[in-house]
Amino acid sequence: MNKLYLGGIIFTALMLVLTYLSVGGSKGGLNDDIVNMLAIAGAVALVIITVFVVIKYVRQMQVDSASGELVDESWEGIGEYKNELPTGWAVMFLLLMVWGMWYFTMGYPLNAYSQIGEYNEDVAVHNAKFETKYKDITGDKLVEMGESVYLAECKVCHGLSADGIEGKAANLNHRLDAVAIKHAIANGANNFKTDFAGGMPPMMLSDPAQIDAVTDYIMSGFVDGHKGAEAFAMGGCTGCHGEKGEGMPFVGPKLDCFDTATVVTVLKDGKKGAIGTMPKFDRLNDKQKEAVGAYITSLSK
Amino acid sequence: MFHWLEKHPFFFAVGVFVTIAFAGLVEILPNFAQASRPVIGTAPYSTLELAGRHVYIKNSCNACHSQLVRPFKSETDRYGHYSLSGEYAYDRPFLWGSKRTGPDLWRVGNYRTTDWHENHMKDPASVVPGSIMPAYKWMFTNKADIETAFAEQLTVAQYFSVTYNEPVPMKDGSSIIVKMGGSVAEAKAIALEEAKLIAADMRDQDVKDAVARGEIPEIVALIAYMNSLK
Numbered sequence: 233m234n235k236l237y238l239g240g241i242i243f244t245a246l247m248l249v250l251t252y253l254s255v256g257g258s259k260g261g262l263n264d265d266i267v268n269m270l271a272i273a274g275a276v277a278l279v280i281i282t283v284f285v286v287i288k289y290v291r292q293m294q295v296d297s298a299s300g301e302l303v304d305e306s307w308e309g310i311g312e313y314k315n316e317l318p319t320g321w322a323v324m325f326l327l328l329m330v331w332g333m334w335y336f337t338m339g340y341p342l343n344a345y346s347q348i349g350e351y352n353e354d355v356a357v358h359n360a361k362f363e364t365k366y367k368d369i370t371g372d373k374l375v376e377m378g379e380s381v382y383l384a385e386c387k388v389c390h391g392l393s394a395d396g397i398e399g400k401a402a403n404l405n406h407r408l409d410a411v412a413i414k415h416a417i418a419n420g421a422n423n424f425k426t427d428f429a430g431g432m433p434p435m436m437l438s439d440p441a442q443i444d445a446v447t448d449y450i451m452s453g454f455v456d457g458h459k460g461a462e463a464f465a466m467g468g469c470t471g472c473h474g475e476k477g478e479g480m481p482f483v484g485p486k487l488d489c490f491d492t493a494t495v496v497t498v499l500k501d502g503k504k505g506a507i508g509t510m511p512k513f514d515r516l517n518d519k520q521k522e523a524v525g526a527y528i529t530s531l532s533k
Numbered sequence: 534m535f536h537w538l539e540k541h542p543f544f545f546a547v548g549v550f551v552t553i554a555f556a557g558l559v560e561i562l563p564n565f566a567q568a569s570r571p572v573i574g575t576a577p578y579s580t581l582e583l584a585g586r587h588v589y590i591k592n593s594c595n596a597c598h599s600q601l602v603r604p605f606k607s608e609t610d611r612y613g614h615y616s617l618s619g620e621y622a623y624d625r626p627f628l629w630g631s632k633r634t635g636p637d638l639w640r641v642g643n644y645r646t647t648d649w650h651e652n653h654m655k656d657p658a659s660v661v662p663g664s665i666m667p668a669y670k671w672m673f674t675n676k677a678d679i680e681t682a683f684a685e686q687l688t689v690a691q692y693f694s695v696t697y698n699e700p701v702p703m704k705d706g707s708s709i710i711v712k713m714g715g716s717v718a719e720a721k722a723i724a725l726e727e728a729k730l731i732a733a734d735m736r737d738q739d740v741k742d743a744v745a746r747g748e749i750p751e752i753v754a755l756i757a758y759m760n761s762l763k
């Protein structure tokens with residue numbers, strides 16, 4: 233037997249003994265665990281295969297001699313054999329070319345990953361879930377949803393308790409305040425282009441006493457027998473906003489308290505009023521707008 | 534030929550370079566040319582907006598605010614549609630930013646208004662309780678640099694063919710014309726017209742008086758720029 237093989241066998245045996253000792257010596261040993269068994273079997277196989285593969289090539293270096301036909305070129309005295317194309321390699325190469333054609337024409341264009349595609353899928357899934365989950369939402373659930381949307385989108389300006397910021401964002405716990413009413417009478421109101429296309433002309437009333445009376449009347453919540461009622465009718469307010477400020481669809485918004493329609497209108501068109509401009513909220517979907525409407529309505533009741 | 538190349542490493546290297554460069558051109562250029570064109574609805578910055586952009590850069594707003602909405606639902610819910618590369622066609626340089634201490638501002642014009650910005654720049658905590666943004670009071674007295682904005686307009690119009698004084702298509706099918714003055718005086722007059730519209734929605738009497746006198750405080754230019762980000 234060749235000395236090399238003898239050395240290899242001794243080395244293998246030594247490695248296996250060391251493996252056995254280190255595994256057996258560690259706490260629990262193989263522990264009858266299938267994963268541990270597999271790992272040790274792998275280690276044994278690796279040792280044996282490595283040793284004999286190394287021996288094969290070392291032997292080859294010792295005994296092999298060069299043979300075969302050289303190519304024409306000589307690079308500074310170093311030649312190269314003419315090697316046959318390995319069959320396995322050639323098959324792989326051809327298969328790869330077929331795959332490449334498929335990938336260029338079908339694979340990449342039709343199945344490629346795209347960040348925008350993933351985004352679109354995410355949104356579609358979310359919207360579908362939203363649609364089915366909240367299709368028939370009403371009452372308290374709607375108000376709850378409105379509150380959560382309010383906290384995310386409206387709280388920044390109108391505040392946690394919806395009492396606004398003095399002179400910067402409206403208090404939503406009641407429908408109107410005196411400043412807003414007087415501003416609307418003096419300047420008209422033409423904010424709600426979608427739902428109240430007609431708008432309100434300025435200066436329907438010009439006598440300060442009458443304006444005060446109307447303001448008082450609206451602020452009082454349209455109580456019966458109020459002195460402002462007459463001016464409210466005379467100024468033409470009733471024509472669009474109704475006898476008691478109950479509003480008319482497509483003509484004039486409700487004045488006595490918030491309702492969903494009014495809030496949705498504001499969210500759709502934004503609002504430019506006495507204390508500044510509120511942007512429109514296109515990013516809310518219809519259900520969310522309705523929910524915010526329900527929440528604000530619940531606040532002013 | 535391949536044997537010849539094997540014997541001449543220099544030309545071999547040149548060949549490799551040419552091959553890879555050609556592949557690069559084919560892969561990158563068409564998409565790049567397509568994506569860097571302005572999208573429909575993106576208009577060049579007007580004189581006042583450009584002056585506001587300079588104020589934005591001067592005060593390093595981009596150190597805390599990004600201008601890039603990424604395509605994630607959480608982002609588009611908060612800021613609006615994700616950014617498209619063509620929307621930055623007129624941004625020189627773009628102000629994507631790398632960090633959000635404050636929110637993204639790329640579409641702030643959609644959901645904030647002139648008077649909100651006015652309150653906010655004067656005292657951020659008054660409209661955003663708990664905000665850590667500092668006040669920028671000097672913007673209410675410093676004057677915007679219209680000359681530099683006009684110089685930039687002239688430069689980009691001449692060297693990058695930015696379409697001033699020509700119709701720009703909008704999303705709804707209409708078109709708008711962004712004006713550029715023919716002289717410094719004309720540019721200032723155009724900027725002042727824009728400034729008057731902004732100042733009409735503002736509350737600060739000093740700013741209103743300044744605009745009435747024909748001066749343009751930085752805050753007016755900055756708000757014009759903010760409102761243009763949509």
